[in-house]
Amino acid sequence: MVKSFEVADPIDSSLEGFALVNPSITLIPAEKILFRKTEKSQIALISGGGSGHEPTHAGFIGDGMLSAAVCGDIFASPSTKQILNAIRLVSENSKGVLLIVKNYTGDVLHFGLAAERARAQGIDCHVFVVGDDVAVGRAKGGMVGRRALAGTVLVHKIAGAFAKGYSEKYGLQGTIDAATIINDNLVTIGSSLEHCKVPGRKYETSLKGSQLELGMGIHNEPGVQILEPIPSTEELISKYMLPALLDSSDSDRYFVNFDEGDDVVLLVNNLGGVSNFIISSIVSIVNKALKSEYNIVPVQSISGTLMTAFNGNGFSITLLNATKATKALNSKFPEIKSVLDLLNYNTTAPGWAVVSHNSKPAVNEDILKVDVKVKNAGTYDFETFSNWMKAAAKAIKEAEPHITSLDTQVGDGDCGYTLVAGTEGITDDLDKISKKSLSEATAQISDIIESSMGGTSGGLYSILLSAFSNGIIQTCGENTPVTAKEVAKSLDFALSTLYKYTKARVGSSTMIDALEPFIEEFKKSQDFKKAVAAAAKGAESTGNVEAKFGRASYVGDSSSVEDPGAVGLVAFLKGIESTF
Template sequence: MIKSLEVDDSVILSLRGFVASHENLKLLKADRVVYRSSNPKKPYIAVIAGGGSGHEPLHAGFVGENLLTAAVAGDVFASPSTKQILNAIKLANKDKNCKGVLLVIKNYTGDVLHFGLASERARSLGINCKTVVIGEDVSVNSKFVGRRALAGTALAHKIISAFAATQGEKYGVEDAAAVGEIVNKNMITIGAALDHCKVPGRKFESSLKENQMELGLGIHNEPGVETLEPIPSVKDLIEKKMLARLFKEEGNDISFVDISPKDEVLLLVNNLGGLSNFAISSIVYTTLELLKKKYDIKPKIVLAGTYVTAFNSPGFSLTLLNLSNCNKSLKKEYGINSVSDLLTLETDAPGWSSFRIFKNVSEYEDILYSEKDYDLKGIETDDIAKLDKVGKIDYKQFSKILTSACESLKKAEPHITHLDSQVGDGDCGYTLVNGCNAILKNLPEWESEKLSFSEVLHKLSEVIEDSMGGTQGGLYSIFTSGCLAGVLENAKGSSDQPLNSELLAASLNHGLDILFKYTKARAGDSTMIDSLEPFVRTFNETKGDFSKAYKAAEDGMNVTSKSKAKFGRASYVGDSSESVADPGSVGIVEFLKGASKYI
């Protein structure tokens, strides 16, 4: 739908929808100004920001209690007009408790000109209005326009606004602007992205090749200062390219902010719009590790998430703020002990996320580097010690069968993965191989400990669940646990009974009955059950005839290529699941094929 909209339409519709979904916000539609529903009941300084649309949640997302008073939205990647900004200033100045208005401006030419002109006009009307310009990008430093504003803008908004909301009785607009300058001169940011973003209503354009990415790009689809080819690993990108520019290193003679191990530091990892939360969290950990390892810097405050975007840009930025320097200045000039006091001031602004403050070094070390999650004493017990030892195993034969079965399945992985890429999400083969590798890894230990069949089934259930994950891991783990219950039930209290075909058949049959309690899939539904059920039932009915059971499993697998899947992801793809054998069913047959060589 957005593709068919004019850009101007998409901006106002986005603002109207945003305000409609957040009760603390209102919209001045004619001027595209988002403002908060209520203001402080005591003297305060109004803080207004804005700029081109496309950076959400910046700017409107930071309107709220103890944050921005209002935000002015321009067209996509374009500054709002002077008229829009001036009307936002007038709106804020109407409140009797407002002592003045501070405009927080991102350092881009259009924003600086239009917000600056609006400030001048406001002052000519008798409104106490000042400006502060934010620009913290380390990748560019023009002697004419300075540094670009990036994700650090969100930090400036919060810190300045918290000061303006709480110190209005004591200080004025000039002081709020000075706080912004303190923050800005102690803040550095650099961004990186795999590609440019897609702007609504415009044709997507990019000069990047598939094996290239950009370092030091802006937030308006500007090219980066360096094209990286080939694309480095995340670790190398952060360490050798991004942190190297944030700190003064060889080949980089610019150091905007000095940061040493003794300094308290804030780290902001910002999603430029197109990365998953999964990826951002991984980037956070990698960055923290590298800061500690290479610079002996342990950030006191860590923020991560989507703060300042460039639509769906597949990239992120890193921002560092020297808290020690800020705290010294804030304490000296305004009696404020810590930036964290301003950051933690509660707000209902939709775009402001929660963050972590590390109280001390040991807490930081524990969270990042300790392998111990919590004390399991009194919770975790040696379950296997309580288990009846049933079914003596001939490990020489057992190892041959299991090893051959696993190797056969591993060899078939490319074929299984190909099938699953047509009817599923392509991970069936990899998941099965993970299970096989885990079994092969643990097999020597089971043999050395002379574990009984019941003990092996207990261990096997845990190994499968831990190594395979997902639906397959759950199903096989339940099946194995059911087999264990079958062994214990059919052993008739004898701990000396060896593992034989009769005991194995009863065990497998019981395992299948237990599995059917948790899945509605049956033979004929084009799933792994099409091979597993006929194998188990035939093996049990024939008192352990493996060749007949294997043939039944193979026949069941062949049926899956002639019917539509009724369960699992393959059921979502409609008729395209027909003519393709079920990957899980193929996996069972390949496993049994390998086992048959030593049975």
């Protein structure tokens, strides 16, 4: 039994306490946004994600690092509304906004959708996804890519310094390029003696007292290997952790090349439950092992509690190839002589260094009262559209038991209920949806779905519909009736946009297996019934392949079960078809 202090309202009280001791940072409690004053000539950086990793992300708000952070519930992505409000807030006094996101599905989807909506409102905003973990190799990670661990903080620090010193000249794309170069030269591996205690929840762990988990993530997700008996710290580092980062013969996990003579930055990160005394010892042990076994002498060692998992009793090791990062930076930005200059650029971020403030505490509830709507484009028949949505909702409700049964076999059993919640959210609010333009109506439905569905499905459909709205804006005038031709073009644009935020494709056994055939057939024939038939065929095919994404990708064998998301999409489309 792990004991820990509990408080009644951990997230809200933690954010308020943080703002009170860091008065240069302003808190908007209702939106869980923290931000600082930005400069009009520079790119603003926003990060965020689930709470529980403190001081990430709020602790890295400061001049020379982040401009704002958006906080979700414990280990859960913030909503698109929260993120979009933060974007709108900092964009008022910046020349563009870069969202730096950890590579977890919920974060990528919700930050991605927020970026799409921001661009539709005329804000120059893009997403950069960080992935530095080597625990899950290329074979297992597949198209999902590397998880984001403590290396994220180095991206914050170096990209933040670039934005401060060089974004006035090189703009948003230059800042993205700098972040990409850093991420491409980062590797991290973690380990832990036990799972963390999540506030308000019963402590649960599958680890025995005689075991250690190698490759532990930051959300209590399992690692890549359980070691029993527990090796000494020296053996753990030398035999297991450093080889995962530096063994060039391991093609599955060797993500960054380290040549002899390369300058290397070392970061030893405390997951939250290790004493400062032991962390300092680990820095020494890692330095000695790097020198004796790899002939690497770090040019700079950094340690601290930077990316935590509450009280996780573990640590991670991050290596940045400073030589290769410097060379790549200098080739694009000749003024930058060394990545170390950016790494050590002064910052006021409280999580990076101890700083003093003369400002008074700032809490503002009213700063985000303005409601921004998308451009009106494409007139449509609301009554027909309303009948389609009602029929689709009815079809989803009737199909829910079957969808739930499928998801119980390959997921967590909530897909049917989630789809019902989404469609009922639409039909319950039909009277609030714009009757004037399809662009505004679909943007509003995107918002409804994100609020009523939640999870990965909500994020995917919200991005799709938000991008469809943008497609209508690009293809139709304000008073132009929408025809099948414009719908086809907008659907194609929406699918292309969705593919920026998910690597799932046809054959991955997801709802994409039904969605893409539907869109491709409609684009070709502009015949809704033919398109629905193509979607149904695609959904049926998911019963013959193993899932590569979502929770179904973790089960032993999902190849004999149709994907519930694909089946749900077909049910929705057939509901619409029934009104023809």
